[in-house]
Amino acid sequence: DAGVTQSPTHLIKTRGQQVTLRCSPISGHKSVSWYQQVLGQGPQFIFQYYEKEERGRGNFPDRFSARQFPNYSSELNVNALLLGDSALYLCASSLGVSEQYFGPGTRLTVT
């Protein structure tokens, strides 16, 4: 198993645009979480999905949305991009409670 995979690796967008990031969890994992990591900070929780339902949401504006598909993969969407959205976006999958396995991340740059 390749572990958690994310695409794309890098992305450059302009302010006001929209972006979609993708994540494939480890086979058998039904929970996917998204984190934002700004340079110099620890990852910050955005969303968690379990069995295609949103289980939790961090302190992020409504411009951020996500969904989980029947195969448990997930997409994170960010609308109306701001310069401050530039960050590494991490996806993590888990079987159930607590232990989360992280993907390599998608580096988003907003210019």
Place this chain on the structure above:
Amino acid sequence: AQRVTQPEKLLSVFKGAPVELKCNYSYSGSPELFWYVQYSRQRLQLLLRHISRESIKGFTADLNKGETSFHLKKPFAQEEDSAMYYCALLLDQTGANNLFFGTGTRLTVIP
């Protein structure tokens, strides 16, 4: 409010010296704490969790509820221990289990 504090952004020790990475937390519930590590050009990975009480790569961490601390220790640092270390607190918010990370400590082991 929950909080995870890692007071040292940078920590340098000589090879063979003891190392301690500090982590303090603030949480009203029963804490479940983790240490994650990120080696150069690798993804974030779980190092250890306090529930398992195990030693990984020579590292140990004891939860001290009285001092609200979960410091990471290793008696003899090795060059391969150089990495970014994050302390994380598991939060259970309305069924979601999300990790609240500290800002991280970059450990450099000097040969």
